[in-house]
Amino acid sequence: MNNNFDSKKYNILALKNLYNYKKNKPFPHIQFLNFLKPSLAKSIFKNFPSYNDKKIWIDHQKYGKNINTNFKRVQHDERKFPKIIRNFCRELNSQQFLLFLETLTGIDGLIPDPYMIGGGIHVSRQKGYLNIHTDFNWHHKLRLHRRVNVLIYFTPNWKKEYMGNLELYDRNKKKKIKDYMPIFNSCTIFNTSNVSFHGHPEAVKGDNHRRVINMYYYTAERKKSEIFTPTFTSYGVLKKTKINKKKFDIKNSPFALNLLKDYKKLR
Numbered sequence: 001m002n003n004n005f006d007s008k009k010y011n012i013l014a015l016k017n018l019y020n021y022k023k024n025k026p027f028p029h030i031q032f033l034n035f036l037k038p039s040l041a042k043s044i045f046k047n048f049p050s051y052n053d054k055k056i057w058i059d060h061q062k063y064g065k066n067i068n069t070n071f072k073r074v075q076h077d078e079r080k081f082p083k084i085i086r087n088f089c090r091e092l093n094s095q096q097f098l099l100f101l102e103t104l105t106g107i108d109g110l111i112p113d114p115y116m117i118g119g120g121i122h123v124s125r126q127k128g129y130l131n132i133h134t135d136f137n138w139h140h141k142l143r144l145h146r147r148v149n150v151l152i153y154f155t156p157n158w159k160k161e162y163m164g165n166l167e168l169y170d171r172n173k174k175k176k177i178k179d180y181m182p183i184f185n186s187c188t189i190f191n192t193s194n195v196s197f198h199g200h201p202e203a204v205k206g207d208n209h210r211r212v213i214n215m216y217y218y219t220a221e222r223k224k225s226e227i228f229t230p231t232f233t234s235y236g237v238l239k240k241t242k243i244n245k246k247k248f249d250i251k252n253s254p255f256a257l258n259l260l261k262d263y264k265k266l267r
Contacts (some may be wrong), residue, residue, distance in 0.1 A: 004040060004088075005096040014103035021104055021189070024171045026060045026177040026197075028105065029190030031182060035152060040088070041185040044153045048211050049075070051123050056080050069109070071128035071204070082159035085121065085213070092150065102216060103247065105191065107147055110217045115141055115259060118172040118233075119214040124164065129203040131235055132169050134257045135216075140232035140253035144218035150189050164204040171195035182210050185199055194217075194228050194238045211230040225228040 003259060013032065021030045033042075047226060049056040052092055057073035078086045093112035102110050113119065117139065124130075137146050151166065158164075165179040166188055183202075183266060204210050230252065231245045250256050 003091050003094055003096050004037065005094065005100060010096070010100045013101070014100050018104055018106060021140060022064075022106060024178075026168055027117060027191055027193065027195065029168065029178075029188065030104070031180045032187045032189075034185055035187035036185055038185070041154065042156075043084055044213075045156060045184070045211065047084050048123070049080075049082065049121065051209055052087075052124055056262050057123075070207050071126065072122070072124045072130070074122045076116040078116065078120070081121065083256060086135070087119070089116070089215065090211065092213075098217070099149060101150070101189070104189065105148055107191075107219065109219050110148065111142070111219060113139060113216055113218060115140065116215070117141065117255065119166055119216050121174055122210075122212045122214055124200075124204050124210040126205060127203050129201055130199045131201050132167065132173055132197050132199040133235045134194055134197055134231075134238065136230070136232045137192075137194060137228055138248060139218055139256075140230070140250045141256035141259060142218060143248070143250075144220060145222045146192050146216060147219050147222065148189065150187065150215045150217070150219040152187045152213045153184060154213070155182065156173055156184045157210060158183055158210075159206070162204060162206045162210075163202040163206050164196065164200050164210045165202060166198060167202075167261055169197035171197070173197045182212065191205075193226055194231075194234075 017030055022028050028238060051073055053188050057075055078089060093114060098110050098112065102108055133148060140148060160181065167176050167179040169176055227243065228238060230247045
């Protein structure tokens, strides 16, 4: 099977944009339009699970007021994905795509997440939102530092009045610096750290659903100044404190522990 990223297009795209990626504010990022072949993007849209298909989606009521969980659905288990989306996500974890990301971001040694913790397929309908936050910074299962987010959007004919823009804030979470519409077949890539505040706090309006595939990438090491005690998604500004080494243990992530437990039950 051919890999959609085994193309000079992406090599050229990375090389032409690596400078802009690094200098963009408030933190390194970029948005690409018409990122995938039109036929592939259309096929993914047509096969994207329905918001109302309860067999597909995870119930996220536990996240409370920072996510309008009544109007947002997610799934990270690729066994629940339609075949074309499952294969596409595997391509996003492939050598070809990792080399594209490493060239663009300048971050060497990127490692994909086969468990897609926090990632996978996401959909929000009218009134769905996600408040400004920083992401969890440590993958307890893989023992890796989170470094790069990739978001690819799959709703055709998205209009400005539908809202749901991805917003990027300054390091103190006080001022919006940039925002991007979730345009069909666009891809937004950005570095993630303890100051990479982002979200879509403006609730989706209209009848369209905001469909997106989120993929996250990691490294075994990072600058000492960038290492914080492992946190989950944070909606406040983090203060630098003495690192609690115990928090790096997998025991602090029930989700990571349950992955293996659930697998052992499949008999």
